Amino acid sequence: EAGVAQSPRYKIIEKRQSVAFWCNPISGHATLYWYQQILGQGPKLLIQFQNNGVVDDSQLPKDRFSAERLKGVDSTLKIQPAKLEDSAVYLCASSLELAGVYEQYFGPGTRLTVT
Amino acid sequence: KQEVTQIPAALSVPEGENLVLNCSFTDSAIYNLQWFRQDPGKGLTSLLLIQSSQREQTSGRLNASLDKSSGRSTLYIAASQPGDSATYLCAVRLGGGGSNYKLTFGKGTLLTVNP
Numbered sequence: 001e002a003g004v005a006q007s008p009r010y011k012i013i014e015k016r017q018s019v020a021f022w023c024n025p026i027s028g029h030a031t032l033y034w035y036q037q038i039l040g041q042g043p044k045l046l047i048q049f050q051n052n053g054v055v056d057d058s059q060l061p062k063d064r065f066s067a068e069r070l071k072g073v074d075s076t077l078k079i080q081p082a083k084l085e086d087s088a089v090y091l092c093a094s095s096l097e098l099a100g101v102y103e104q105y106f107g108p109g110t111r112l113t114v115t
Numbered sequence: 116k117q118e119v120t121q122i123p124a125a126l127s128v129p130e131g132e133n134l135v136l137n138c139s140f141t142d143s144a145i146y147n148l149q150w151f152r153q154d155p156g157k158g159l160t161s162l163l164l165i166q167s168s169q170r171e172q173t174s175g176r177l178n179a180s181l182d183k184s185s186g187r188s189t190l191y192i193a194a195s196q197p198g199d200s201a202t203y204l205c206a207v208r209l210g211g212g213g214s215n216y217k218l219t220f221g222k223g224t225l226l227t228v229n230p
Contacts, residue, residue, distance in 0.1 A: 033216075042119070042222050102146075103164050108157055
């Protein structure tokens with residue numbers, strides 16, 4: 001079974017530039033998540049999709065971050081314009097309910113450096 | 116608001132030792148708790164998932180326990196090996212049903228096993 005795929009793996013941009021990250025979840029997983037992990041911290045949920053719909057985006061800085069999940073499969077996360085404090089690893093995860101168990105599987109992440 | 120704390124922040128042990136990592140959470144109304152491993156520059160690998168109705172889960176040399184009423188979980192690693200060196204993260208999902216599967220993470224414990 002293929003895992004969660006993310007690209008690019010690394011990205012360096014200047015502040016005020018824009019950037020986009022891509023995620024392909026595990027086949028058949030209806031739920032997709034984007035997390036932000038700042039160095040030395042645990043991941044923080046930015047947005048959760050259930051199929052095409054948004055379930056939770058309460059911690060997404062909507063003035064500069066946007067995300068979409070077209071056709072309930074792949075997803076993109078965009079930052080425009082980027083700030084220095086956006087430097088972090090952006091993790092995508094997906095999950096599928098099996099007998100009431102929702103186990104999340106994570107991709108390798110995209111390391112973003114904003115200079 | 117759920118808060119997850121992991122103690123110690125860092126741990127260094129000689130190879131072969133048994134060790135315990137601790138996780139505490141403030142809201143005991145959880146749905147499940149997951150322990151993850153994160154290697155430098157990599158994504159998260161799920162180690163063990165404990166449902167709220169369970170007391171422990173075991174996988175190989177790993178054993179995780181859950182005491183929901185006291186808001187605590189421990190991860191026990193037996194006969195530690197240098198390959199166990201990584202950051203270990205604890206995450207909880209709140210209960211209450213619905214489709215919000217957000218995980219709240221601790222900051223992790225950085226484990227170093229010395230040969």
